Amino acid sequence: MSSMVSNPRLEVPTTAAPDMARENLIHFDAVTAKFGQLHAMGPTTLSVRRGEFVAIVGPSGCGKSTLLNMVAGTLRPSSGSVHYDGQQVAGPNSDVGYITQKNYCVPWRTVEGNVRMPMEFRGVARAEMDERVKYALAQVGLTGFERAYPKQLSGGMLQRVMIARTLAYGPSVYLMDEPFGSLDAQLRTRMHAKLLEIWQKTQATFVFVTHDLQEAITLADRVVVMSRRPGCPKLVVDINLPRPRDVVDIQADPAFGAYVKQLWHALDVD
Amino acid sequence: MSGIIEIRKIPRSRWRRKLSSERAFDSFLQLAMLTGTLLLWEWLSTALHAEFWVSRPSSVAQAMLVWARSGNLASDLKLTLTEAGIGFLIGSLAGAIVGFLLGWVDRLGRLFEPLVLSLYTLPKVALAPLFVLWFGIGPLNKIMFSALLVFFMVFFTTFQGTRQVDRDLVANARLLGASPMSIWFKIAIPFAAVWVFTGIRIGLPYALIGAIVGEFVAADSGVGFRIKEATSFFDTSAVFAGLIVLMAISMVLLGLLKLIELRLMRWQNPGDIITTEIGA
Numbered sequence: 001m002s003s004m005v006s007n008p009r010l011e012v013p014t015t016a017a018p019d020m021a022r023e024n025l026i027h028f029d030a031v032t033a034k035f036g037q038l039h040a041m042g043p044t045t046l047s048v049r050r051g052e053f054v055a056i057v058g059p060s061g062c063g064k065s066t067l068l069n070m071v072a073g074t075l076r077p078s079s080g081s082v083h084y085d086g087q088q089v090a091g092p093n094s095d096v097g098y099i100t101q102k103n104y105c106v107p108w109r110t111v112e113g114n115v116r117m118p119m120e121f122r123g124v125a126r127a128e129m130d131e132r133v134k135y136a137l138a139q140v141g142l143t144g145f146e147r148a149y150p151k152q153l154s155g156g157m158l159q160r161v162m163i164a165r166t167l168a169y170g171p172s173v174y175l176m177d178e179p180f181g182s183l184d185a186q187l188r189t190r191m192h193a194k195l196l197e198i199w200q201k202t203q204a205t206f207v208f209v210t211h212d213l214q215e216a217i218t219l220a221d222r223v224v225v226m227s228r229r230p231g232c233p234k235l236v237v238d239i240n241l242p243r244p245r246d247v248v249d250i251q252a253d254p255a256f257g258a259y260v261k262q263l264w265h266a267l268d269v270d
Numbered sequence: 271m272s273g274i275i276e277i278r279k280i281p282r283s284r285w286r287r288k289l290s291s292e293r294a295f296d297s298f299l300q301l302a303m304l305t306g307t308l309l310l311w312e313w314l315s316t317a318l319h320a321e322f323w324v325s326r327p328s329s330v331a332q333a334m335l336v337w338a339r340s341g342n343l344a345s346d347l348k349l350t351l352t353e354a355g356i357g358f359l360i361g362s363l364a365g366a367i368v369g370f371l372l373g374w375v376d377r378l379g380r381l382f383e384p385l386v387l388s389l390y391t392l393p394k395v396a397l398a399p400l401f402v403l404w405f406g407i408g409p410l411n412k413i414m415f416s417a418l419l420v421f422f423m424v425f426f427t428t429f430q431g432t433r434q435v436d437r438d439l440v441a442n443a444r445l446l447g448a449s450p451m452s453i454w455f456k457i458a459i460p461f462a463a464v465w466v467f468t469g470i471r472i473g474l475p476y477a478l479i480g481a482i483v484g485e486f487v488a489a490d491s492g493v494g495f496r497i498k499e500a501t502s503f504f505d506t507s508a509v510f511a512g513l514i515v516l517m518a519i520s521m522v523l524l525g526l527l528k529l530i531e532l533r534l535m536r537w538q539n540p541g542d543i544i545t546t547e548i549g550a
C-alpha cells in the first residue's frame with residue numbers, strides 16, 4: 001500500500017525505456033532545481049502513469065510548483081531530465097492544461113472570449129468552439145456569465161473560468177497547483193466531484209498539488225509526500241479507495257482516516 | 271450546478287432619480303457660475319478701468335464677430351485644425367508603433383532606454399525654431415511640430431505601459447498553444463491598445479499646442495497667428511477671442527475622445543460587480 005522511497009533512483013530506471021514511455025506519461029529523472037544559491041528541489045525521480053491521478057503534498061517551498069513548471073516546460077531542471085510522452089521536455093509544452101491560483105484571464109475579453117482563447121490558438125472550428133464553451137461553463141457552474149468581463153467577477157469565479165478554459169480545449173494532462181485555494185469549502189467539495197467526473201470522462205492524467213491531505217486522498221490514485229526543501233519524494237502512498245468515489249461519503253471510510261494519519265505523520269516528522 | 275446572477279441590489283429607480291436631479295442641479299450651478307463670472311468680469315474691468323489688460327466679455331464678443339465677418343475665423347480655424355489633425359494622426363500612429371515595439375521587445379527597450387530617458391525631460395518646444403529651419407514656415411512645419419509633441423506623449427505612455435505586461439501571461443498563452451503570431455495579435459496588441467488610448471487622450475491637447483506654437487513662431491494665418499498678431503496690436507479683445515476659440519476646440523475634441531473610448535474600452539468599466547450564489 002505504501003513504499004518508502006529511500007533511494008529514488010532504485011525505484012524507476014534512470015532512462016525511460018520505450019515500453020516505460022508508453023505507460024508513463026511523465027517521468028522525472030533525478031531532477032534538481034537550483035535558483036542561484038538556493039537549492040530548491042531534488043534529486044527527484046518520479047513517474048506518472050497515463051490516466052493516473054497523482055497528488056503531491058509537501059511543506060511550502062519544497063518545490064511542488066517547480067515540478068509542475070518543469071512538466072509545462074516553463075522551467076528547465078538544473079540537472080536531470082523530465083520526459084513527457086517519451087520526449088524530453090525542452091520548451092513550453094502545449095499538451096498540458098496548467099491551472100494555478102493565478103488568474104490568467106485577459107481583461108478585454110468576456111468570460112466566453114477567455115474560454116474560447118486557447119481553442120482559437122489551436123484552430124478549433126467555430127461551431128465546435130461554441131459547443132465546448134457552453135459545455136465547459138456549465139461544468140463549472142458559470143452558465144449565464146458568458147458576457148461578463150473578468151473585472152466583474154470574484155476570485156472564486158475567475159478560478160472557475162480558468163478551469164472551464166482548460167476543460168474546453170481538453171488537454172491530455174492537467175497540472176493543477178492548489179487550484180481550489182480561493183474557493184469556499186462547499187464549492188470546493190462540488191469542484192472535487194466535478195473534477196473526478198471530468199477525470200473519469202476524459203481519461204486525462206492529473207497531477208494535483210495541494211497542501212490539503214483530505215483533498216489529496218479524496219481525489220488521487222497516488223499521493224506523493226515531498227520532504228522539506230530541498231524537496232524530494234519522501235513517501236508515495238497508493239490510495240486504494242474504491243472508484244467511482246463519492247467525495248463526501250468517502251471521508252467516512254475508516255481507510256480514509258488511516259491514510260490521513262499516515263500522510264500526516266510523513267509530513268510532520270520532516 | 272447552475273449560476274444564478276444576482277446583480278448587487280440597490281433600489282435603482284429611486285437613487286437614479288435622485289442622482290439625475292442632483293446632476294441637473296449641478297448643471298444649473300455651472301451655468302450660474304459661468305454667467306456670474308462673465309458679469310463680474312464685465313463689471314470689474316469697467317470699474318477698475320482695466321479693459322486694456324483684460325478686455326471684457328462684450329468687447330470679446332464683438333472682436334469675435336469682426337473676426338467671423340471677415341471670413342478669417344473660418345479659414346484660420348480650418349487651417350489650424352487641419353495642421354493639428356494631420357499632426358495628431360501622424361504623431362499618434364508613430365508613437366503607438368514605436369512605443370509598442372520598444373515596450374514589447376525587451377531587447378529594443380533596453381537598447382533605446384538611454385535615448386528615451388534623455389528625450390523624456392527635453393522641453394520639446396525648444397525644437398520649434400529648428401523645425402522652421404527644416405520644414406519652412408508653411409503648414410508642414412506646424413504639422414510636423416504637432417506630430418512631434420503627440421508622438422512623445424503617445425510613445426512614452428505606450429512604452430511604459432506595454433513594458434508592464436505580465437510575462438507570465440505570455441508564458442501561459444504559449445502553454446495554451448499560442449503561436450508567436452497569436453501572441454502578438456491576441457495578447458500583445460490588445461494589451462498595448464489600452465496604453466495607446468491613454469497616450470492618445472493625454473496627447474490630443476498637444477496636437478493643438480503644436481499647431482499653435484508653430485504658428486506663433488512663424489506663420490501668416492491660423493488661430494495662433496491671429497492671437498500673436500492681436501497681441502502685437504495690443505488688441506486684448508481679439509486675443510481673448512482667439513483663446514475662447516481654442517477652449518471650444520479642446521472641449522469638442524475631449525468629448526469626441528471620450529465617446530470613442532467608451533465604445534472601444536467597454537471592458538474597463540463594464541458595470542456592476544456580479545456576486546453569485548451557486549444553486550445546488
Ligand SMILES: Nc1ncnc2c1ncn2[C@@H]1O[C@H](COP(=O)(O)OP(=O)(O)O)[C@@H](O)[C@H]1O
Pocket residue numbers: 035038040058059060061062063064065066067229
Ligand atoms: N523562479 C524562481 N526564482 C527563484 N526562486 C524560486 C523560483 N521559483 C521557485 N523558487 C524558490 O524555490 C523554492 C521552491 O518553490 P516552489 O516550487 O514554488 O515551492 P512550493 O512547493 O511551495 O510550490 C521556494 O523556496 C521558492 O522561493
Ligand SMILES: [Mg+2]
Pocket residue numbers: 064065066177
Ligand atoms: Mg507552490
